[in-house]
Amino acid sequence: MNKSSLPWRTAAKIAIREIAASKSKFVFIALALSVGVGSLAGVRGFGRSFRAMLLSEARTLMAADLSVRVFELPTAEQTQVMDRIVAQGARRTQISETVSMLSAGLSAGPDAPPVLVSIKAVDPAVYPFYGQLGLLPPGRLSEVLRPDTIAVSSDLLIRLDLKTGDRVRLGNQEFRIAAVVDTEPDRMAGSLNVGPRVLLSREALDNTGLIKPGSRSAQRHLFRLDPARQEVEAVRKELKAAFSDALITDFRETHPLITRGLNRSERFLSLISLIALIIGALGVAATMHSHLQQRLDSIAILKCLGARTHQIVRIYLAQTLVVGLAGGLLGCVVGIGVQAVFPLLIEKFFAIRPSTHWDALAALEAITVGLLTAILFTLPALLSVQRIRPSVILRRDHESSGDAWSKRWRAPAPWITGLIIALGIAALAAWLAGGSLADATKTAGIFAGGLLVSLLLMGGVSWGLLRGLKLFLRNPVWKLPSTLRHGIANIYRPGNQAQAVLVSLGVGVMFTLTVFLIQRGLLQQMLASAPPNMPNVFLLNITGRERDGVEELLRSRKEVQGKPEVVATIAARLRTVNGAAVENLKLEGPLRRFRQARAVSQSAEARPQTEVVQGAWWTPESARAFRENHVCVIEDTAKSLSVKPGSRLEWTVGGKPIQAVVACVYKSEEVRMGGNMDFVFSTGSLEGLPLQYFAAARMRPASVASFQRASFARFPSVTVINGADVLEIVQQVVDQIALVVRFISLFSILAGIIILASSVAATRFRRVKEVAILKTLGASRRRVMATFSVEFLVLGLTAGLLGSALATGFANLLLVSLMDAKSRFDLLPNVVAVALSAIIATVSGWLASYRILKQKPLEVLRGE
Amino acid sequence: MIEVRQLTKTADTGTHRVEILKGINLIIPRGQFAAIMGPSGSGKSTLLGLMAGLDSPTSGQVILDGVEISGMEEDQLAAIRGRKVGFVFQSYQLIPTLTAEENVLLPFDLNGSANGNDGSDGPKRALELLEAVGLSERGDHYPVQLSGGEQQRVALARAFMVRPPILMADEPTGNLDSANGSHVLDLLIEMNRREQTTLVLVTHDKELAARADRCITLQDGRICSDE
Known part of the structure; x- marks a missing residue:
C-alpha cells in the first residue's frame, strides 16, 4: 500500500x-x-x-473511377491526352451540365412561365460507369434518351402539371418527356444543380443550341480505368498536367466538394x-x-x-x-x-x-x-x-464569514x-x-473567447437580475401578496441553483432565438430592402449575335422599369502580375481563386455605382487614344495582388494572351450581378473573343412571368432568372440550415430544464420540510402549489428575458456587422420566447416537485 | 508532549472581531490525562483545535512531540494529525456513508502504515478495536443504524486506530445519557492507559474532570487555574 x-x-x-x-x-x-x-x-x-x-x-x-471537372470545353491538347488514356484501355464519357429555361408550351397552359432547370447531357450508351440510374417507367437509358426525348425529375412534372409523354421546349428544340429520373448516382458530384433535373443525350443537347463558345457550362470527363493496365495515380497525374484548373477526383477519396460542406x-x-x-x-x-x-x-x-x-x-x-x-x-x-x-x-x-x-x-x-x-x-x-x-x-460559528471581496x-x-x-x-x-x-487554433480562440464573454455576461446579468429581484422584494413600498413574496423568496433558498438555472436556460433561449432572428431578419431584409431600382430579373447566356435583340426586347417591353444593364463577360485566367507568374505569388485560402479562370468584363466608361479609389476610369473619348489595353481592378483584388495604377497584368482568354495596364482601382457599393467584377477592361481589349453577355433589369414582380414567356419565345437559349425564385431557393437553404441548428440548440434548452429539475432535487429536503411546516400551519395544497409556481415562473421569465435580450443583441450584431443588414427588433418572437421559457420552467419545475407535495406533514416532522 | 506558547486566536464574525484566546502558555507531558474546563465561550474547544492542528493560531506557537505546527501548511498539518492525534467529538462525527468497520479503518486508509503498523494488520486491528468497544457484531452497520452510545464507541475505536501518541476529546459524553456516557468514559480511560497516549479532554463535567491527572480551567480566553 x-x-x-x-x-x-x-x-x-x-x-x-x-x-x-x-x-x-x-x-x-x-x-x-x-x-x-x-x-x-x-x-x-x-x-x-x-x-x-x-x-x-x-x-x-x-x-466512374476518376472524374475531371472543368468549366470549359477541352482544348485540342487536352483531348489528345484523354484519347491517349483511352488508348491505354480506359473508357471515357463526357457529361455537360448547365442551367437553362424549359417551357411547357401549350401542355401547361398559355400563362405558364418557363422554368429554370438543371440540364445534364450524357452518352446514354455508356453512362453511368458505376451505380444505377433509376427511371420510371424502368427502361434502358440508351432506349429512353433519343435525340428528341428527355427524362426529367418528378418535381418538374408537378411544377408544370405535366406527365410522361408530354412535350416541352428546351432551347431551340421541342422534346417529349420519355421517363422520370428517380435516382441518379452522381447527382451530388454534379455542378450547377439548380432547379429540377433534365437528363438528355449529348446529341439532343447539341440540337438545343444552348452550348456555345463562352457559355457557362460544366464539363465532367468520367473515366473507367482498365485495372490490369492502368494505375489510377499515374492517370491522375497525367490529367492534372493537362487540366491544371480542373477539379480531379478519384475513387480513393471522398468527393472534395461534398466533404468540404460536410466538414x-x-x-x-x-x-x-x-x-x-x-x-x-x-x-x-x-x-x-x-x-x-x-x-x-x-x-x-x-x-x-x-x-x-x-x-x-x-x-x-x-x-x-x-x-x-x-x-x-x-x-x-x-x-x-x-x-x-x-x-x-x-x-x-x-x-x-x-x-x-x-x-x-x-x-x-x-x-x-x-x-x-x-x-x-x-x-x-x-x-x-x-x-x-x-x-x-x-466551532462553525467562529469560522470566518468569508474573505473580503478585495x-x-x-x-x-x-x-x-x-x-x-x-x-x-x-x-x-x-x-x-x-x-x-x-484553423483549429483560430476557431478555438473565437469559440472560447466568445463563450467566456457570453458566460460572464450571462452570469453577471443573472446575478444582477437576482439581486435586483431581492431588493425589490425587500422594499416595503411594494405590498406584494404573500404567495408572490414567498415564491420569489424561495429563489434564494440555500442550495438553490438559481444562477446556474438562469444561465443555462437563458443560453438555450438565446441560441434558439438568435438563429430564428437571423433567419427571419436576413430573409425579410432581402425581401424588403431591395432598392427601387435594383434589378430583380437576370438574363444569362446571351451571345454576341443575340445581344442587340435582347437589348431591343428589354427596351420595348413595358414591364421593364428604368434602364436595363447589359454586361459583357468572358472567362480569363490571370498569368502574370508585374511580370511575376501567378503560380509563384503567395496566394492562400480564398485568394487561390486567382489561379483559376475567372469572369472578366469590359466597359466603354466608368461602371455605374462605382467609386474610384486610385487612378481614373477611361471615357469613350480617352479610350480611343489608348495604344494598349487598360483595365480597372476592384479594390479587394488590387490589395490581394498588390497592384496599383500603372501595374501590368497578363491573362489568357480563350487561348489568347491579353495584356493590360491598370488604369484605376475602384470599389463598388452595390450588390448586383457584375457589380463586383475583379477586372473590367477598356473597350476593344476583348475584341474577337467569344464574349457572352448578361443583362439585369428591374420589373414589377407580377410582370416577370409574361416577360419570361416573351423572352423564351424569341431567345429560347437565353436563361431568364426571376429574383423571387432565387430568393425562394435561398430561403429553402436558410430554412434547412436553421432547422438543423435549432434542432441542436434545443439540446441546450433541454440541459437547462434538467438543471432546473436538478436544482429542485438538490433542495428537496428543504422543500419537503417547508411544505410540511406550511401544511401544519394550515396552508392548502393549492397555496403551496401557487408558491412553488411563482418561483418557477419567475425563474423561467427571467431566463427568457435574459435569453431574448441577448439574442436580440447577438442577432443584430451578426446581421449588421457580418451580413450588412439593418438592425431590427422583432417583438413577437421575443414575447413568444419569454412565454415559452416561463411555461417550460414552470412545467418542468412542477414535474420535479410533484412527489414533494404528496408527502404527509406528520411523516416529515416525525422523521426530523 | 504538547507545548503551547503565548497562543492567541481572534475570529472574524463578519461584523466584529472576537478574541477567543489571549496568550495561553502550557505544557502537557507525554502520557498525561489533562482535562480542560471552563464555561461556554471560554475558548476550550478553540484551544483543543489549535493544539490538534485543526486551525492556525493568530499568534503564538504549538509544539507537538517537538514539532512546531503553528506555521504549517494545511496538508502538512493533516499529515501531523494523521500520525500523532486521535479525535473523539461530542457529536461522534462518523462518515455516514461508511460502515462502522470502514469508519474505524479510515485513518489507516488515509495514513497508511504510520506509527509502526506493518500495513497489513489494518482490518485486523479495526476488528480488535471494535471488539474492545463491544461492537464486533456491528461492524457492517452504518452510523444511522447505531445508537448514539454505539456511534461514540465506534468513534473511540477509530481514534486509536493508528496508535496516535495524543488523543483529543471534545465533550465526548456530551450527547449521551449518563449510562452510555459513563460506559464511553470508562472505555476511553481504559484504552488510553492501554495505548499509553497523552489525553486532552474538553468537558463541562466536573466528575469527569476529576478522573484526570490534571485540570486546566479557562475563563475569557485565559487560564484561570491549573491543578
Missing part, C-alpha cells in the same frame, strides 16, 4: 455510496451531461458514417453541441458545489483524521467521473436517436442517406469530451475543498482555475473543429 494515500478503492467506495445516498440529485446531473454528449455523439457519428459511406461508395457517387457543417454543429455540453457541465458544477456544502462536516472529519486535500479531492473527482461516465453512456443512447433524426433534417441537402449504424469512435469521443468538460467545470468546486478548515467540526480578487487561485477552464474549453473546441493547426 502506498504510504499516506487514500486508495482509489476507498475513495470510490465513499463516492459511490454518497451517490447512492443522493440518487435523484446525481441522476439529474448525469442527465444534464447526457444531453450534450448525445448531441455531440449524434453529430459526430452522423458525420463519420456519412464520410465512410462517401468513401465506400466513391465510385458510385462519381459514376463545415459537422464543425459548426459540434461546437453548438459543445455549448449544450458546457451547459450540462455548469449544472454538474453547481450540483457538486451544493453537494460539497452539504458534505462540509464529512470533509472536516476526514481532514481531522489526517486526510490531505488531494485525498479528499480524489473522492469527489471519483464522484464526478462516475456521474460523468454514467451521463456519457446515457448520452450515447441519446446520440443514436440524434443520428437517426439527422438524415431527415438534411435530406434536401444530400440526396443520399448513410446507414445509421452506431459509431463507437464518435461515442467514445463524445464521452471523453463530456468527462473532460465536466471535470473542467467542477474544478472550482473540487479545489474549494482546500479552503474547508477541519475546525468547522468544533482579498478574493487578489487571490491567484480563482484566476488560475478560470484560465485552466478557458484553455481546456479552447483545446476541446480545437479538437472538435479539426482541420489545420492554424
Whole structure:
C-alpha cells in the first residue's frame, strides 16, 4: 500500500455510496451531461458514417473511377491526352451540365412561365460507369434518351402539371418527356444543380443550341480505368498536367466538394453541441458545489483524521467521473436517436442517406469530451475543498464569514482555475473543429473567447437580475401578496441553483432565438430592402449575335422599369502580375481563386455605382487614344495582388494572351450581378473573343412571368432568372440550415430544464420540510402549489428575458456587422420566447416537485 | 508532549472581531490525562483545535512531540494529525456513508502504515478495536443504524486506530445519557492507559474532570487555574 494515500478503492467506495445516498440529485446531473454528449455523439457519428459511406461508395457517387471537372470545353491538347488514356484501355464519357429555361408550351397552359432547370447531357450508351440510374417507367437509358426525348425529375412534372409523354421546349428544340429520373448516382458530384433535373443525350443537347463558345457550362470527363493496365495515380497525374484548373477526383477519396460542406457543417454543429455540453457541465458544477456544502462536516472529519486535500479531492473527482461516465453512456443512447433524426433534417441537402449504424469512435469521443468538460467545470468546486478548515467540526460559528471581496480578487487561485477552464474549453473546441493547426487554433480562440464573454455576461446579468429581484422584494413600498413574496423568496433558498438555472436556460433561449432572428431578419431584409431600382430579373447566356435583340426586347417591353444593364463577360485566367507568374505569388485560402479562370468584363466608361479609389476610369473619348489595353481592378483584388495604377497584368482568354495596364482601382457599393467584377477592361481589349453577355433589369414582380414567356419565345437559349425564385431557393437553404441548428440548440434548452429539475432535487429536503411546516400551519395544497409556481415562473421569465435580450443583441450584431443588414427588433418572437421559457420552467419545475407535495406533514416532522 | 506558547486566536464574525484566546502558555507531558474546563465561550474547544492542528493560531506557537505546527501548511498539518492525534467529538462525527468497520479503518486508509503498523494488520486491528468497544457484531452497520452510545464507541475505536501518541476529546459524553456516557468514559480511560497516549479532554463535567491527572480551567480566553 502506498504510504499516506487514500486508495482509489476507498475513495470510490465513499463516492459511490454518497451517490447512492443522493440518487435523484446525481441522476439529474448525469442527465444534464447526457444531453450534450448525445448531441455531440449524434453529430459526430452522423458525420463519420456519412464520410465512410462517401468513401465506400466513391465510385458510385462519381459514376466512374476518376472524374475531371472543368468549366470549359477541352482544348485540342487536352483531348489528345484523354484519347491517349483511352488508348491505354480506359473508357471515357463526357457529361455537360448547365442551367437553362424549359417551357411547357401549350401542355401547361398559355400563362405558364418557363422554368429554370438543371440540364445534364450524357452518352446514354455508356453512362453511368458505376451505380444505377433509376427511371420510371424502368427502361434502358440508351432506349429512353433519343435525340428528341428527355427524362426529367418528378418535381418538374408537378411544377408544370405535366406527365410522361408530354412535350416541352428546351432551347431551340421541342422534346417529349420519355421517363422520370428517380435516382441518379452522381447527382451530388454534379455542378450547377439548380432547379429540377433534365437528363438528355449529348446529341439532343447539341440540337438545343444552348452550348456555345463562352457559355457557362460544366464539363465532367468520367473515366473507367482498365485495372490490369492502368494505375489510377499515374492517370491522375497525367490529367492534372493537362487540366491544371480542373477539379480531379478519384475513387480513393471522398468527393472534395461534398466533404468540404460536410466538414463545415459537422464543425459548426459540434461546437453548438459543445455549448449544450458546457451547459450540462455548469449544472454538474453547481450540483457538486451544493453537494460539497452539504458534505462540509464529512470533509472536516476526514481532514481531522489526517486526510490531505488531494485525498479528499480524489473522492469527489471519483464522484464526478462516475456521474460523468454514467451521463456519457446515457448520452450515447441519446446520440443514436440524434443520428437517426439527422438524415431527415438534411435530406434536401444530400440526396443520399448513410446507414445509421452506431459509431463507437464518435461515442467514445463524445464521452471523453463530456468527462473532460465536466471535470473542467467542477474544478472550482473540487479545489474549494482546500479552503474547508477541519475546525468547522468544533466551532462553525467562529469560522470566518468569508474573505473580503478585495482579498478574493487578489487571490491567484480563482484566476488560475478560470484560465485552466478557458484553455481546456479552447483545446476541446480545437479538437472538435479539426482541420489545420492554424484553423483549429483560430476557431478555438473565437469559440472560447466568445463563450467566456457570453458566460460572464450571462452570469453577471443573472446575478444582477437576482439581486435586483431581492431588493425589490425587500422594499416595503411594494405590498406584494404573500404567495408572490414567498415564491420569489424561495429563489434564494440555500442550495438553490438559481444562477446556474438562469444561465443555462437563458443560453438555450438565446441560441434558439438568435438563429430564428437571423433567419427571419436576413430573409425579410432581402425581401424588403431591395432598392427601387435594383434589378430583380437576370438574363444569362446571351451571345454576341443575340445581344442587340435582347437589348431591343428589354427596351420595348413595358414591364421593364428604368434602364436595363447589359454586361459583357468572358472567362480569363490571370498569368502574370508585374511580370511575376501567378503560380509563384503567395496566394492562400480564398485568394487561390486567382489561379483559376475567372469572369472578366469590359466597359466603354466608368461602371455605374462605382467609386474610384486610385487612378481614373477611361471615357469613350480617352479610350480611343489608348495604344494598349487598360483595365480597372476592384479594390479587394488590387490589395490581394498588390497592384496599383500603372501595374501590368497578363491573362489568357480563350487561348489568347491579353495584356493590360491598370488604369484605376475602384470599389463598388452595390450588390448586383457584375457589380463586383475583379477586372473590367477598356473597350476593344476583348475584341474577337467569344464574349457572352448578361443583362439585369428591374420589373414589377407580377410582370416577370409574361416577360419570361416573351423572352423564351424569341431567345429560347437565353436563361431568364426571376429574383423571387432565387430568393425562394435561398430561403429553402436558410430554412434547412436553421432547422438543423435549432434542432441542436434545443439540446441546450433541454440541459437547462434538467438543471432546473436538478436544482429542485438538490433542495428537496428543504422543500419537503417547508411544505410540511406550511401544511401544519394550515396552508392548502393549492397555496403551496401557487408558491412553488411563482418561483418557477419567475425563474423561467427571467431566463427568457435574459435569453431574448441577448439574442436580440447577438442577432443584430451578426446581421449588421457580418451580413450588412439593418438592425431590427422583432417583438413577437421575443414575447413568444419569454412565454415559452416561463411555461417550460414552470412545467418542468412542477414535474420535479410533484412527489414533494404528496408527502404527509406528520411523516416529515416525525422523521426530523 | 504538547507545548503551547503565548497562543492567541481572534475570529472574524463578519461584523466584529472576537478574541477567543489571549496568550495561553502550557505544557502537557507525554502520557498525561489533562482535562480542560471552563464555561461556554471560554475558548476550550478553540484551544483543543489549535493544539490538534485543526486551525492556525493568530499568534503564538504549538509544539507537538517537538514539532512546531503553528506555521504549517494545511496538508502538512493533516499529515501531523494523521500520525500523532486521535479525535473523539461530542457529536461522534462518523462518515455516514461508511460502515462502522470502514469508519474505524479510515485513518489507516488515509495514513497508511504510520506509527509502526506493518500495513497489513489494518482490518485486523479495526476488528480488535471494535471488539474492545463491544461492537464486533456491528461492524457492517452504518452510523444511522447505531445508537448514539454505539456511534461514540465506534468513534473511540477509530481514534486509536493508528496508535496516535495524543488523543483529543471534545465533550465526548456530551450527547449521551449518563449510562452510555459513563460506559464511553470508562472505555476511553481504559484504552488510553492501554495505548499509553497523552489525553486532552474538553468537558463541562466536573466528575469527569476529576478522573484526570490534571485540570486546566479557562475563563475569557485565559487560564484561570491549573491543578
